[in-house]
Amino acid sequence: MIAFTADQPLHVLCVGAHPDDIEIGCGGTLLTLAACASTTFTAIVMTGDEVREKESRLALDLLAPGVTAHFAHLDDGRLPACWSEVKQALEDLARTCRPDVVLAPRRDDAHQDHALLGGLVGTVWRDAVVLHYEVAKWDGDMGSPTTYVALTDDVARRKVEVLDACFDSQLGRDWWDDEVFLGLMRLRGVECRSRYAEAFYCSKLLLGLAP
Template sequence: MTPLTLPPGALDVLCLGAHPDDIEIGCGGTLLTLAAARDVRATAVVLTGAGERRDEALKATGRFLPGAAVDVRVAGLRDGRLPAAWDEVKDTLEGVAGGLRRPDVVFAPRRDDAHQDHRLIAELVPTVWRDSLVLGYEIPKWDGDLGSVTHYVPLSDAVARHKVELLDDCFPSQTGRDWWDEEMFLGLLRLRGMECRSRYAEAFTVSKATLAF
């Protein structure tokens, strides 16, 4: 498979999630891999989250980017109601963009995600960050919306298992859910790994990218 290569040197990374744990479920293994390989400056923005969930969000992303400079922001909008708060979501994203240099890569939900909160963020991201590489991550859910992908990040066995351990450790409020377990998380990583001839992998969709020679 032909690799898509990020620019050399330090990377400015932006991670966007509708809910605490979206970022870490969608691209936690990729963040662990990036942090081990490159100098990373990261901003993570979570649009919902209150109480225990807010606390989880504030602590989690830094655990997945050990050694990196990480700024985590939680907007605290209502879970499940982001489309009704369109102006607030757009203003939040525009405010983040106005205070940052252009990120080298943006991690965000994929545009065909079945959850309305995820989907709204995915639809707005290209209107705010027009000149950045946007990688749309996937989040497994009962809706059964997993589809075809365009890009993969192979993960080592150690990184895949560390991701699952961190998910349990960082999000204790979610561990009792019937879908939240090691078998589900590793199963998806294994499936995507098989597709790119790796043991494990995370998968993404890219709608636009520039090929440089």
């Protein structure tokens, strides 16, 4: 278990390929961390037009109050073709952003944009705890997580409320469904003996143990 106390300063960086990735993948975790006054947030999203950026900024402000958000406005679905631009955007941010925890897409995510980011974040922020969030999708690429954040009923439902209230452009999509969002959190909750949870994948973790 990784435990953070309420009075311990914590800087969290959220990385998303698209507007709504962060909110779907770890919105409940952001709400939980935001309850600690000492937590600060930074976010970077690689794609999205002005409409999608506005939606994401609104949602991020509700989930992670005070967040500093950056948008690169690269082409949706084409990030592998923009490898250099993606890497540069991350490196530019890293000059001033030194997070304790990075929340990013999975390296083995079936969406090519997600997978690219998931592989790059660990090469840019080598000293942070990198947790890779999951996003349910048509591709059926769900796996076996290694790390969980337990969520209260109120937090899980608040996350879904924020998603529905902020992302008008996505409401008509067949995968945008409260049952999907709550169902996945409920399943991950069962796996960690909680009512709800969000799950993450971690490939490397350094434990600082006192002698």
